[in-house]
Structures are given as structure tokens and as C-alpha cells.
Amino acid sequence: MNNKKRKVADIALKLFIEKGIQQTSIQEIIEKAKISKGTFYNYFSSKSDCIADILEFLRYDASQQRIAVQIGKDTGDRNVFIEQIVIIMRLNQERNLSPLFEAILSSNEADLKKLVMQHRLYEMEWLSNRFIEILGDEVRDHVFDATIIFFGMMHHMLFMMRITNTTYSLEHVVDTLLSYIELIVQKMLLNETVLIPHSAIDLLRTNANKKQVKIDDILSLADQLQQNYLFNEDQQDLFDAILSELKRDRIRKTVLQPLLKPFQKCTAESPISSQAQTFTNLVWYFLRNIH
Structure with missing residues (x-):
């Protein structure tokens, strides 16, 4: 991985969060990173390309940490699964990515919205595959419903905890919501219900x-x-x-x-x-x- 390119992407991310994507010019990124215009365009073709790499670096870091947690452990180990889910949540918090996602999704930038959609789809597919490993192959037909419900519960629960200043640990929240999903999946299997084919x-x-x-x-x-x-x-x-x-x-x-x-x-x-x-x-x- 190109560490110099990553450093520029990190600087760009800070500017995007501080000033907004549209309000941040490529020239500002160049000046802040102390690089030439040619170097920037050697790394990225545009601001959108820079954001694509920011998200790619996030997924790379999450995958490396998840692999490290998994080594030598059973793929069906529930505690490992919880720790793996928490990893990307912590990375999102550390890099303050939530405001960036919200700004993109409320913008009129179709290309940027697609980048966020891609990023979330990658995470959904990872979680779906891990659900199958944890809960068994019999949940395969219901796994996307379970994944979407889990993400929805997680998003709104953390939002309410933040605005009410509720003390929480990510591990406890994930563990609790996962226990709800385990019960919901049993109901799905019993009723043979699939909402998202x-x-x-x-x-x-x-x-x-x-x-x-x-x-x-x-x-x-x-x-x-x-x-x-x-x-x-x-x-x-x-x-x-x-x-x-x-x-x-x-x-x-x-x-x-x-x-x-x-x-x-x-x-x-x-x-x-x-x-x-x-x-x-x-x-x-x-x-x-x-x-």
C-alpha cells in the first residue's frame, strides 16, 4: 500500500469533514498535504476518486484487523464475530466518517452516493456471509433480511444513545442486538418468510x-x-x-x-x-x- 497516497487521503478526509466536500478544493488538499498538483493527480483523478480510496483504506484496515482476530479461532465463534463487527464501528468513530456519509447522502452528487452504497454493500455482504457461518447454512435464504434488520437496529440504537447521552459499550450493544437477530431468524425459518430475495x-x-x-x-x-x-x-x-x-x-x-x-x-x-x-x-x- 502506498503510504504517501494514504497520507494525502487522510488529509483530504479531515478537510472534507471540517469544510464539506464541495467547499474543499483540490488546491487546498494540495497545499495542506504539501505536494504538487501532478502528485495529487498521480494519486487521484478527482475528489470522488479520493473519497473512493478513503473508503477503500477503511475496508482494508477493517479486513486486516478482522483477519487478525480470526486467526486460530473457530469461524463459528460468536465472541470473535462480535469483535469483528465492532472493529469497523470503531474505525468509523475514530475517523469521524459518519458526518461525511451524512453529507454525501444528503447531497445531489450521484457518483458520491454510489460510493457510499458500494461501501455499505461490501459491509452487508461481509456480515451476511458471517451470519451464515455463525447461524448455519439453513439461514442462507433469510440472511439478507437478517443483515438489513441488524444494520437498522444498530444505526438507530446508537443514534438514540448518542443524543440521550447514554453510556454504552459497542461490544454490549452488538452482543444484545445479535441475540435479538438470533431470535428473529428462528421466526423467519419457522414462517419461511423472505422479504428481500x-x-x-x-x-x-x-x-x-x-x-x-x-x-x-x-x-x-x-x-x-x-x-x-x-x-x-x-x-x-x-x-x-x-x-x-x-x-x-x-x-x-x-x-x-x-x-x-x-x-x-x-x-x-x-x-x-x-x-x-x-x-x-x-x-x-x-x-x-x-x-
Whole structure:
């Protein structure tokens, strides 16, 4: 890791928090860091790129500390899990990142909002994978719901504790909320309830990572669906109509969009419901980005 680049990123972060992102100029960062303009642009292409690296450094530090805590311990050790969750919370506090996140999310800067979304998605995926290791593979279908509920409880609990000046330890808060999640997950399993399907998370990943969905990707997934599943007559008619539009030289949104929900609905109880929903989500996202 480039320590000089990181030092500049740390200086930029302090300025962003003190003055605001839009109010901080690249020239101010250069002067504060005592570097040349060429050096800054050798490290970062823009302020947004600088913020991307600030978040990347945070994730790197958290991952290194989490690995160090895990070494020689059982992956299912609940106390290790609690300590790992607390690590990034402490790093956020030490670097005073909450005001930066809040400023970005309340701004009109779409690119910066995507950076925060990416950062939170990385953390959600880490937590989801660890939930499976801690609670068992049977929670896999419910793990995103559990992750979102945990983050929501954590965010609002810490907010209320701060504004009421309540004394707390992060370990105790995490331990307590984790015990609630363990009970909630049992209820999810009992009721077979899933609010956020995997296909919705796939769409979130596509949005967060700014991946351009290509028609070839959609057609490739369509081929997989056709090969792995025998559609009934209604499903096949809708599927053929969708493919027919996708293969046109000029795709007609007004024709294609009304076909997506009926196809998703008629495959909802089928063995390929998740794949079919991913397919329709990708088509929807593709249509959003064509003119």
C-alpha cells in the first residue's frame, strides 16, 4: 500500500469533514498535504476518486484487523464475530466518517452516493456471509433480511444513545442486538418468510457497482433458463415475447416493460423463480439505461 497516497487521503478526509466536500478544493488538499498538483493527480483523478480510496483504506484496515482476530479461532465463534463487527464501528468513530456519509447522502452528487452504497454493500455482504457461518447454512435464504434488520437496529440504537447521552459499550450493544437477530431468524425459518430475495440484492449489486448491463448478458441468461427449465404454455409465450423484443434492432420499451411483471408472476412458484426474477430485473435495469 502506498503510504504517501494514504497520507494525502487522510488529509483530504479531515478537510472534507471540517469544510464539506464541495467547499474543499483540490488546491487546498494540495497545499495542506504539501505536494504538487501532478502528485495529487498521480494519486487521484478527482475528489470522488479520493473519497473512493478513503473508503477503500477503511475496508482494508477493517479486513486486516478482522483477519487478525480470526486467526486460530473457530469461524463459528460468536465472541470473535462480535469483535469483528465492532472493529469497523470503531474505525468509523475514530475517523469521524459518519458526518461525511451524512453529507454525501444528503447531497445531489450521484457518483458520491454510489460510493457510499458500494461501501455499505461490501459491509452487508461481509456480515451476511458471517451470519451464515455463525447461524448455519439453513439461514442462507433469510440472511439478507437478517443483515438489513441488524444494520437498522444498530444505526438507530446508537443514534438514540448518542443524543440521550447514554453510556454504552459497542461490544454490549452488538452482543444484545445479535441475540435479538438470533431470535428473529428462528421466526423467519419457522414462517419461511423472505422479504428481500437474492435477486433484489443482485440488482443492488448491479446498481452499486455501476455495471452496464449488456444485451448479450441478458440473452445468455435467457439461454440458461430455456435449457434448464421446461416452461408451461403461458410462461413460454411471455418468455418468447420478451426475447423477441430484446432481439429487435430497436427495442420498444413500451412493448417490453408490460411483459416483465406477468412473466415474473407466472414463474413465482416455479423451481426457477429466483433465476426468472434475476432475468426480469436485468431486463428492467437494461431498459432504464437505453434511450
